[in-house]
Amino acid sequence: MDEEEVHIAVGKNTRKEKAKILWAAANFPRATIVLVHVHWPSKWMPFNLGGKVLYKFANEKEKEIHRGRETEAMVKMLSQYKSFCGARKVSAHYLTHDDTVAGVVNLIKKLKIKRIVIGSRSMSWQAVVRQCSQVWVVLNGKHVSTSNDHLKHTGSIGYGGSSDILASIHELGDESDGYTTPPSDFVDEITNEEEVIEMDDSDQLVTEAETLTEERTEESTTYEEVEIFAEEGADRSDEIQSFRNITEKAEKIMVVVLSRLEHPHIVRLIGVCPESCSLVYEHLPNGTLLDRLSKGLLWKDRVRILAEQRSALAYLHSSRPHAIIHADLKMTNILLDAGNVSRLGDFGTARVVHVKPLEEETIRRRTNPMGTTGYMDPVFFITGELTTESDVYAFGVVILRLLTGLLDLNIAEQVREAVKMDAVHSVLDASAGAWPEVQAERLLKLALRCCSLERKRRPAITCDAEWRPLDILRAMNTPANKSRKWNSLAS
Template identity: 30%
Template structure:
């Protein structure tokens, strides 16, 4: 029951309530609830039990990085963390309110409930805990009364149902406070008992009348509550619509902001990555530039060393050639003595001395077979470039794991010790312990490498290719006509054709060659080899099928070589391509354009000769000496004259405009002892003598037979060369 009391220190307060031991619930918010609590502490007598009530409503938008993000877009972990932080803050506020109560020596409990709607949360607390005393601050609104309004629990239920039927979600707390909350006052005991007010004297009768009047006005106001509720509901609905629209617009704006931020951060990340890559690239460029400078300096140093070594090598080569000439001269003199004494001079019984080398010399020459010195490799072994007795040599080390390596070693030594020809590679020495053969070094490598322009080498001109074909043909004729036993190379291919410094071709690879025991006959099978050896592209089809080896097997391989020289292509499928081109009259379309402009007549003749050499049946293949050489010889004369003019021009440029007639056509070097041969050309003495000693009876320039091999000193040219050398030295 409410009782009158002394005037309250708070203006407009209602009279003090009666207290019968019930708990007083004080609704407090996160802010501006201190005054409400103090009011309750002042109004209720000391000893009253208080419950500090807070209804927590999870927010729909959460502040993140200065923007409000809808809660539905956040992860569950983020929502839990945000809720935990809010509850902690609420607990801290309630602790402060408890401290105020403790200072007033009042017992207070904390109660925090969670509800999506504050009004529903308050109603649920009132219903669940049978709350009869509830104090909370009221909103500043003209519709709210400043007097206490007594209601029972049934009225509360009616209000709750009315609020539910109106479906007011956001403004329900305001609507509820309209009914049973007053501004800065407490809520009366929630029952329907009539107010009994006691007075102490008649002087309070006027006050009673005034209170009665005010209660009447309050009753009138209560009658207008449904209308006010409806109006507030409409306003709340409109406000809700406006808020939802604003929320939608805010959500769309946030999405655009998020997209913009993603684009910005993506571009920023890409920019950073590009900057890092650019910095790394610049560092790499600087490092490569420094490395290039270092390599250039080393290269220059090596070039200078190579130049010195080449000069020494050239000098050593001249010495070796002089020694070989002296050796050959001694052999000829010894043979002449034997002829004079009636001894046999059969080539089969004569062998050319081969220098026996120790394994230590071979290892020293090749730096113990260093991999960097390797210039070639095959199934039979490896070839190394070496320096033996101040001379560049090629060392072929046969594979020690091969069961046939020893027999090949002996066989090649036996063959090359019996024959000597300018177009056969010269065997200088051998080492049986290391199974190594030492040959003259061929600086321009193999024909296979030159056709492929390996190491960016210059393409071979058609003139050089014509001369190479003639060189190989001459070497094969020499081998096949060897007396008393013909020699079949049996492994003729582009990789076994080597080129010296002047691109003169020399035949190598005699490891599987055969010396036929019967007299050479072109139409007769002379030797049967049960296991054909060689490269598939170049191998004679009849030899591959039957194992019968004859000189005509080399003719087939020579035909493939001719077709490769014409086209520059590999051997696979080449025969059919040339046959088709010749049949259709479009040979020029498959010629190797890097060789220059082939004379069409020469190209057609070479193609026909090559196709005849590659006939499947041996009996249809041409004879090298009587048929092939008659075609190649006039081509060689034409090509040689052009090569001489080109060589003189090239050497003239290399030697600082040296007169071309100072240059030896064979050595391509300035002559020291010029001699005139029967063809009218002047040669270096040691070069022309070596030419004759190697069995040549033709001119090195025209390839025509010489009437004699007498040589005359060219004193006038020798004086002119010495005078020119002296003037250039000054």
């Protein structure tokens, strides 16, 4: 085995990182140890009298001071990690990025990392990480698994673009304060459909655990959060056990609720794989909606799929006593079965909310913001409050994509400008055939309401009256004898 270098992805939990570094030092005795770290800049700043203020609202001088303190603390942390190996040769690299997964992939590609030790199962599950490097998962100083997915792939992979546009990375020297890469340096790379935001921060996860403890009757979590907290949680074993007890109950509620879902446009849950803490769904052979759209799709089929997915979301939101918020609706989570009927899948980030009889209008859940760039409700991202309106926002983006064929980033702004200039015809996807422009414009305007920053303006997915523009378009293309054959553009 080539032992020239072994890279170790490190976070903020000193106890966990020390065990991982010592394991690597013992198991790769002849290798140079290289620590790599993605610094996630906090969105909040300390304010007077112990309060906090959003970073973007602070003045430039306060921002500079705050970021300087963050950098100083991070460099001090890495220096401490380097000392764990004594006289052993250890180096460290870091960059600042607001997406941990993107940052790790960036480090792997730029530093040409062949082997990386990671202390988080959730991170090791990310396909874009596994495809770039051999991944060793080490938890509490014990080797858990090794992935060799990178051997199956060649060339430019996921997350990104060519290596010459990757963000700059600087080595932490003995007297260096390092180098931080502004998020703007990475903008050209963040265009991939599968870019997922995850707030992988131990303090936030402890807060989430405390919230769950206080609200035992309304638990809502995912398998991934259980793993992250178990791996990166507090040192006190009683807190970890308490969190495990709560989340195990929440997991059971989630699985039971999902297993009872019966809807023609929702993927069926087949079972659970305890070893990987994952859900197992039925196989749908015709791929994702994004794949199908890239091959060509007539407007009639696009409208049909939108009507199907609106029905699926309405079913989830009106479920009682446990309503379900999907939390990651997007083109790649809409799948096509053998009959070319669309089904909503991937409930890995879904939230089950216990709805009390007198609280029908307050289906919401406070949790760590997660979702997919371009589809994620900005209000959820800022406040951490997930509601059914968050699904409506994502559905609005799906509508805009199917009607225009444009990419999801800034799509609402582009369509809003076209509507303002009375030029809707210029954004309708011509490859879909001759759209009924009047009805299509009404649906576009409804989609823009879905994407409003004011949640109250978004149409309720369960209100039929709000969705008349979609129903009218659907009725225009429903033949007397319903057929499930595609209107192929090639025919």
